[in-house]
Amino acid sequence: MAKEQSVRIQTSLLNAAEKKALVWLAGKQPKWMTSDCLTFIGFIGAVVIAVGYALSANPAFLWLATAGWILNWYGDSLDGTLARVRKQQRPIYGFFIDHTVDCINESIMIIGIGLSPLMQFDIAIMCLVAYLLISIYVYISAHLKGEFKLTYGKMGPTELRVIMIIVNTLWFFIPWLRETHVDFQALGTYFSLSILDFVGIFLFLGIMIAYLGSLIKDGREYAEQDPLKKNEQ
Numbered sequence: 001m002a003k004e005q006s007v008r009i010q011t012s013l014l015n016a017a018e019k020k021a022l023v024w025l026a027g028k029q030p031k032w033m034t035s036d037c038l039t040f041i042g043f044i045g046a047v048v049i050a051v052g053y054a055l056s057a058n059p060a061f062l063w064l065a066t067a068g069w070i071l072n073w074y075g076d077s078l079d080g081t082l083a084r085v086r087k088q089q090r091p092i093y094g095f096f097i098d099h100t101v102d103c104i105n106e107s108i109m110i111i112g113i114g115l116s117p118l119m120q121f122d123i124a125i126m127c128l129v130a131y132l133l134i135s136i137y138v139y140i141s142a143h144l145k146g147e148f149k150l151t152y153g154k155m156g157p158t159e160l161r162v163i164m165i166i167v168n169t170l171w172f173f174i175p176w177l178r179e180t181h182v183d184f185q186a187l188g189t190y191f192s193l194s195i196l197d198f199v200g201i202f203l204f205l206g207i208m209i210a211y212l213g214s215l216i217k218d219g220r221e222y223a224e225q226d227p228l229k230k231n232e233q
């Protein structure tokens with residue numbers, strides 16, 4: 001059974017500094033604050049992100065999306081740390097709630113981006129599919145290998161949040177970034193892609209390359225561990 005006892009593989013760029021910050025924040029939480037409350041705060045942050053992007057035809061709403069990213073980080077990153085600091089871990093329940101809500105949150109956020117004028121909806125859905133595929137793969141690995149891999153290529157959820165906050169800031173202060181589109185035809189179809197569309201495409205390709213690479217590598221290892229047995233006559 002996949003549980004939080006799985007070895008957490010966290011090698012992101014901000015991991016060391018983030019761990020210290022989260023432990024410090026966990027020690028400052030009031031007694032009434034619980035891990036479930038923080039998980040809910042992370043969910044509210046995801047909704048705020050989606051609303052901010054959906055309304056970003058007015059660029060001022062990008063600041064609402066940025067506030068949502070911070071709120072989502074606070075709740076989503078701190079819930080597990082609070083349980084560990086207080087020694088109140090609930091491995092089975094925690095795994096179920098945390099990662100179920102993660103998938104809900106990501107779906108809400110990415111759909112919100114797709115509803116914005118910054119990224120085409122179909123490209124956003126491609127990114128969501130890639131995220132859900134890699135998430136399912138991580139959960140399978142937690143069950144089969146006892147490893148819960150949180151980062152790929154030194155990038156994890158926190159780094160992606162920081163990138164999106166930077167993007168929001170740049171898009172607000174530099175109008176041509178959000179207004180520039182590249183128009184072209186391919187296979188008889190006309191395309192008009194924004195800069196963020198290209199970012200989404202590269203993100204999709206990056207995730208899928210990491211996914212397929214891990215799939216092939218681990219598939220070979222599992223085949224060796226569980227070889228096909230010949231029928232004995």
